[in-house]
Structure formats: C-alpha cells, structure tokens
Amino acid sequence: MNLAQETAVKPTQGSPLLAQDHIEPDTRHGVILYVEDVSVSFDGFKALNDLNLYINDGELRCLIGANGAGKTTLMDVITGKTRPDTGRVSFGQQVDLLQLNESEIANAGIGRKFQKPTVFEQLSVFENLELSLAGDKGIWTSLFHKLSGEQKDRIAEILFTIGLTEQRHLLAGSLSHGQKQWLEIGMLLAAEPRLLLVDEPVAGMTAQETERTAELLTSLAGKHSVVVVEHDMAFVRSIARKVTVLHQGTVLAEGSMNEIQSNPDVIQVYLGEESHGEETGKE
Numbered sequence: 001m002n003l004a005q006e007t008a009v010k011p012t013q014g015s016p017l018l019a020q021d022h023i024e025p026d027t028r029h030g031v032i033l034y035v036e037d038v039s040v041s042f043d044g045f046k047a048l049n050d051l052n053l054y055i056n057d058g059e060l061r062c063l064i065g066a067n068g069a070g071k072t073t074l075m076d077v078i079t080g081k082t083r084p085d086t087g088r089v090s091f092g093q094q095v096d097l098l099q100l101n102e103s104e105i106a107n108a109g110i111g112r113k114f115q116k117p118t119v120f121e122q123l124s125v126f127e128n129l130e131l132s133l134a135g136d137k138g139i140w141t142s143l144f145h146k147l148s149g150e151q152k153d154r155i156a157e158i159l160f161t162i163g164l165t166e167q168r169h170l171l172a173g174s175l176s177h178g179q180k181q182w183l184e185i186g187m188l189l190a191a192e193p194r195l196l197l198v199d200e201p202v203a204g205m206t207a208q209e210t211e212r213t214a215e216l217l218t219s220l221a222g223k224h225s226v227v228v229v230e231h232d233m234a235f236v237r238s239i240a241r242k243v244t245v246l247h248q249g250t251v252l253a254e255g256s257m258n259e260i261q262s263n264p265d266v267i268q269v270y271l272g273e274e275s276h277g278e279e280t281g282k283e
C-alpha cells in the first residue's frame with residue numbers, strides 16, 4: 001500500500017513553479033521523499049524494478065549497491081532527468097515530482113551534487129557562493145550588484161559550515177580536490193535545499209579530507225535530509241545511521257550498517273565480494 005496520499009499536488013498548467021515559490025513539502029508524517037513502485041526500463045532492461053524508498057525528514061541515508069544496481073538511475077528519477085515507466089515520486093506527501101521538470105525540482109528544494117566538482121575555477125570561493133545565492137539572476141547581475149547584509153551573513157555562514165572561511169578570497173581553481181567538493185556542497189546549500197543528493201563525495205579524497213567530509217555531511221543532517229551514494233564502505237560506516245542496499249534495481253536490504261553487514265543476502269550479492277576489505281572494488 002502506498003504511504004503517500006493520493007492527493008498529490010500537481011502544478012496547474014501555465015503556472016510553473018519558480019524559485020521564489022518556495023514549495024514547502026508536507027512532512028507531517030516525517031517523510032520527505034516517497035519513491036513508490038518505481039520501474040525504469042532501458043530497451044527492455046529493468047534498471048529500476050518496483051523500487052520503494054522512503055527518506056525521513058532530516059535523516060542522513062547511505063545508498064550502496066554494486067555497479068549497475070540502479071543508484072544513478074534512482075537519483076536521475078528523483079531529480080527529473082529520467083522519467084519512470086511506472087510508479088510515484090513525491091516530495092513530502094503532496095508535491096508530485098513526476099509533474100515537474102529538472103529545474104522546477106531543483107527550485108522546489110532538491111539539490112544534487114555530482115561526483116565531479118563543477119565550481120567556477122576563475123572566480124574566488126566567495127564569488128562562487130555569491131553566484132549561487134543569486135540563483136537564476138545570472139553572473140553579471142550577481143557579481144556587480146551589492147550584496148545585502150543578510151546575503152553576506154549567509155555566505156559567511158556557509159563558508160563556516162564548509163570550512164573554507166580562510167580560503168574565501170582564493171581562486172576556486174587553486175583549491176584542493178576536497179576543498180572544491182566542499183565548495184560545491186556550499187553552493188548547493190545557498191539554495192537552502194530540504195533534500196540533498198550527494199554522489200560519491202569522497203572519491204579521490206585524502207584520508208583527512210574524507211574525515212572532514214564525514215563531519216560536514218553529518219552536520220547537514222537535521223536541517224537537511226541527505227542521501228549519499230557511496231562505494232567507500234569505511235566512509236559509509238563512519239556516517240551512516242541507516243543504509244539502503246540496491247540490487248538489480250530494487251531494495252535488497254535496509255538497516256543499520258551492522259544489520260546490513262550481517263544480512264546473508266547482502267553478503268552474498270554485494271559485500272561478500274570482498275567481505276574482508278573496506279572498499280567495494282569500484283573501478
């Protein structure tokens with residue numbers, strides 16, 4: 001049975017949802033994202049197969065699964081890049097994400113961080129955040145209009161959160177890989193997303209950067225809901241309260257890291273491949 005109500009709100013045609021619309025997802029049942037009975041086929045191959053996933057408001061969830069399990073396809077469905085053949089995807093109880101396009105979904109409060117950092121290398125850390133605050137207004141408007149005190153405070157707050165206050169005047173291009181990843185997370189935070197989807201945040205990071213990223217993501221939970229797709233099992237163990245294991249496009253298991261690691265199905269199809277190591281062997 002679907003947990004979400006059947007009264008999903010669909011935007012009326014001709015009145016697209018804009019950034020300033022500030023959709024407030026209805027999370028009275030404690031759930032911010034409902035993915036129900038979702039299937040996606042590519043040329044007859046089911047990348048997602050009747051998948052059900054519920055993300056609680058404010059939780060930090062890790063999503064793991066072997067290559068091809070469907071993790072990226074699931075993120076693509078949530079963010080509107082891929083339309084499912086069947087199923088329901090809802091932001092809170094009422095916002096039907098399948099009725100929105102990618103930018104409307106972003107504006108509704110769902111931010112996505114891809115694996116590779118995409119910061120503006122020729123601009124300073126501060127300017128990158130300034131641009132993100134401006135949203136759709138464009139680069140020239142945002143760089144030449146005077147920031148309000150409130151906006152400056154917001155940037156200072158984000159710089160503190162991502163640990164780049166001292167680097168705020170450095171060119172983004174001169175940052176380390178880890179610092180660029182944090183800056184991009186900060187750029188997403190500027191839009192004040194309720195739900196953040198983060199794809200392999202620690203790939204290519206040093207041990208110290210990985211540790212700092214764990215602190216950053218755990219500090220974001222509560223105010224934001226965070227879904228992290230990650231192959232690094234040591235990292236997952238360090239941040240996860242609840243882990244969802246995908247296999248062949250469906251949820252194989254869900255629970256604490258300890259529960260997942262002792263689940264025979266998981267051991268067989270995923271962790272078992274290298275149950276003696278920390279890494280999953282992602283190429």
Ligand SMILES: Nc1ncnc2c1ncn2[C@@H]1O[C@H](COP(=O)(O)OP(=O)(O)OP(=O)(O)O)[C@@H](O)[C@H]1O
Nearest residue numbers: 042043046047065066067068069070071072073074
């Ligand atoms: N556009 C597409 N056309 C055809 N097949 C696709 C397409 N996108 C994904 N697939 C297939 O769907 C399955 C799920 O892919 P997906 O990228 O979602 O897995 P994943 O769990 O993200 O894997 P990885 O960890 O390697 O990124 C794979 O078998 C993949 O080859």
